[in-house]
Amino acid sequence: MRDIPGDIRRAFYNNAHVLDINTIYSNDITLMASKYGIESCHRSIVKEMNNVFGVYGIDVNPRHLTLVADYMTFTGSIAPFSRTAMASSTSSLQKMTFETTMSFMRETLVHGRLHFFIILGL
Numbered sequence: 001m002r003d004i005p006g007d008i009r010r011a012f013y014n015n016a017h018v019l020d021i022n023t024i025y026s027n028d029i030t031l032m033a034s035k036y037g038i039e040s041c042h043r044s045i046v047k048e049m050n051n052v053f054g055v056y057g058i059d060v061n062p063r064h065l066t067l068v069a070d071y072m073t074f075t076g077s078i079a080p081f082s083r084t085a086m087a088s089s090t091s092s093l094q095k096m097t098f099e100t101t102m103s104f105m106r107e108t109l110v111h112g113r114l115h116f117f118i119i120l121g122l
Contacts, residue, residue: 029078038073045069
């Protein structure tokens, strides 16, 4: 597969009789979701994250990347996976599982927020 600039993509779709449009790939996850569906977007997210880690020689278990892609696409649309997006979550526990655990924990304790899940360490 080749990387294709966005302006040329339209020409490929107009000439589907010449090209196999089912093998066209884009790293634009929004485009993949709109043209091929959310499952295609899910696969693109996993592939792109794996490519980024691969450049740095970091080997990441695909199941971890799939969990991130699942979180981003489980509603049928693309949800952001960032510190800012986590800050708007209603779940204190979910906030604490992301990057800034102590700041979210401090915020939860200071404001007396409750969480309905009980964690027991037995």
